[in-house]
Amino acid sequence: MIAITGANGQLGRLVIQSLLQRVSADQLIALVRTPEKAEDLRELGIAVREADYDRPETLAPALVGADKLLLISGSEVGQRVPQHRAVIEAAREAGVKLLAYTSLLKADSSPLALAAEHKVTEQMIAESGIPAVMLRNGWYTENYTAQAPGLVELGMVAGAAAEGQLATAPRADYAEAAAVVLTSQESQAGKVYELAGSSAFTLTEFAEELAKQSGRKVEFIPMSQEQFAGVLVGAGLPEGFAGALADAEAHAASGWLFDDSGDLERLIGRPSMPLSATLNLA
Template identity: 55%
Template sequence: MIAVTGASGHLGRLVIKALLAKTEASEIVALVRNPETVSDLAAQGVNVRKADYDQPESYGEALKGVEKLLLISGSAVGQRVPQHKAVIEAAKANGVKFMAYTSILRADQSPMLLAEEHAATEAILNASSIPHALLRNGWYNENYSENLAPVLETGAVIGCSGEGRVASASRADYAEAAAVVLTSSVEEQAGKIYELAGDEAFTMSALAAKVATLSGKKAAYMDMSKEDYIAALTGAGVPEGFAQVLADSSANAAGGWLEDNSKTLSALIGRPTTTIAESIKSAL
């Protein structure tokens, strides 16, 4: 059986959907904190099991009979390393034969704040002796397309990325890649490191221009210092810690850390990745 952590989340649900197109529902295990949130998956025949990052003992029972496991990184920044470690230890204790982990682009080199916990998790996986693959996901189109309201209201995309380019893809693209890896043989995937990103990279100025064209409203990119960007975010109600992370990511985009031209993602899924224009159009 193939299990997916965080199966009720945005990415998790899409991974389950992609798996259902490739294997029987009875061979899929959705691991969730609250099983009631995925009653629709249970109705399709997916095995739903309770598993909570904050209750590591829950994974001991939840992983019984599981052969392959997708560990989708948790959302609690600052707490993810012990959470992930507990899942990896439970997987080893249950004899899981293969794991895949959703990391971040060039996690072993990236200066981004978000990369620290991913690099630490990769190290734990490497030391576990569990055969595994690393899915180093780039940025999601939805990071932008799901946050268009303030852009349309103010006419501005703000950030501190300069002319840095972002090679983003849709969550569905990354989910499909995970499903491909999980349904392939262990021998084929063990030890693989995938740097996954969109085919088409863009600057924030280009992003603003696409929003303007597709919405018919004015939109332009306003580049600012990292400090001013943090101030703008916190002034809009974003918590200080999260604002620091967003600004750090934007600043590192200027250094090329969110760009990748390998087209590994499109090769893995066998089709071009979803463009940012397509995601914006859908969101609008």
């Protein structure tokens, strides 16, 4: 049995879709905070169980019978270490034989503020003794394309990445990689995958692609980390999260959101979907 945390989330749903192409529904356990929101998964024959990161007492019962577990990192920055610790302890109690964790690209050495919680989580997993595999996901292309219509209207792309290369891939490609690892006949214990897009772009090239697909003028406006954080706060993001994203972009200028290991492409057996296809403004 394969259990997936955060199964109602954007990545979790895509992982389940990809897993269903490889195994039957009765081999999957969808771990969700609110089971009532996953009735469609239950109707497919997937076991739906309540598992709340903030309520540790729900975790061990939810993992009964699970051989493999995909721990999708929590979305609450600043709260993830205790949340992840609770899941890891429950997995150890349940006798999980393989734990896969969605970490961050180059988490063990990355200077990104967002990397800190991932690095600690990787250490906790190693200390738990559970056989584990690290899926170090790079940036999602949707981090940029989700804002595309608004950026076209503004006629500008603001950012702090300067001309740094962003080796992004869409969530669906990272989800497929997770499904491949979870269903592999080869032992995955001890492996670390640095997952990033087959192709990369700069924010200047992103603006150019927006202009090309929309037929409108769009230009890149480079900003300092502080300026960009202010823009994000002005757009409604919480100050802490805005600061973390601006920090990530500033480090992207030095190459920290780029990787050419080819791990993602090898896992999914094809190049990841490029920006132009993900954007699809036509």
